[in-house]
Amino acid sequence: MPKGDALGEFEQLVLLAILRLQKDAYGMRVRQELSDRTSRDVTIGAVYATLDRLAEKGFVDSATGDPTPERGGRAKRCFRVTAAGIGALDRARRDLANMLEGVVLPHPRGAQ
């Protein structure tokens, strides 16, 4: 597998957020989903930069939605995970499961 096709941690989270949101996956909802579920302070710029990188790798594609008044008449860009993206997520999950197999994680305080 080429190095560029590997998923970073944030890329995995973004892909999972899109999968969770299904048809409602656009920038703001992806950002909210990440903030709510990971307790991270995620900025919209970071989300779009990651989505752009994922689109470049062919892991997501996008379609422009209708403009709405609450968005100041601007259209939204809805994202969808491609088959290649699902494959990459599956590989990342398998890799993590393989690495975790047989490992007993010590308590974070005990490791200090």
Next chain:
Amino acid sequence: MTPPLFARALLLAVAGAPESHYVAGDLEEEFAQLCHCRGRSAASRWYLRQVIGSLPPLLALRIRSGQLTGVLLRAVIGIGLPLMALDRLWCFVYSQIPLKDGTGRAPEYLAFNLVCIGLAAALSAPPGAAGAIASGCAAAFALACATGATPLPYTALVILAVVLIPCCKTVRARRRRL
């Protein structure tokens, strides 16, 4: 309710053309929701924090997509070429005045412009055949200008910049494809 004008203007200025449209729309939608829940001042603070935090990734995105280098190229050529033309005209005028002939302008002045143009051209060149042609033209242009006017180290620097940067880009793009 409209978000803070300064923050919105900053966002639109930094983000590239397609992204700024979607990012501004997303932020505006969430801003309106926050205004209802937490009030306008809290929503404005949130908006400003989002814009400031979004500037580095959006800027990086713009550089990666080649938009910023295009802008840089146009700006440098727009400033550099007229300055060089003015410099040559100034030299010509001086050469026509008795006892002033041979008083050339500082070569660093011209060389700096050449380096800027060469670097901007090299950075703007896309990887692949088009990039090779663009960098070749830029190299020829820099060489033609530099041989008449600048000392060798500057010429070498310009040629290195216009040839090496697109080459590195092409190699990196090939590696990524493999």
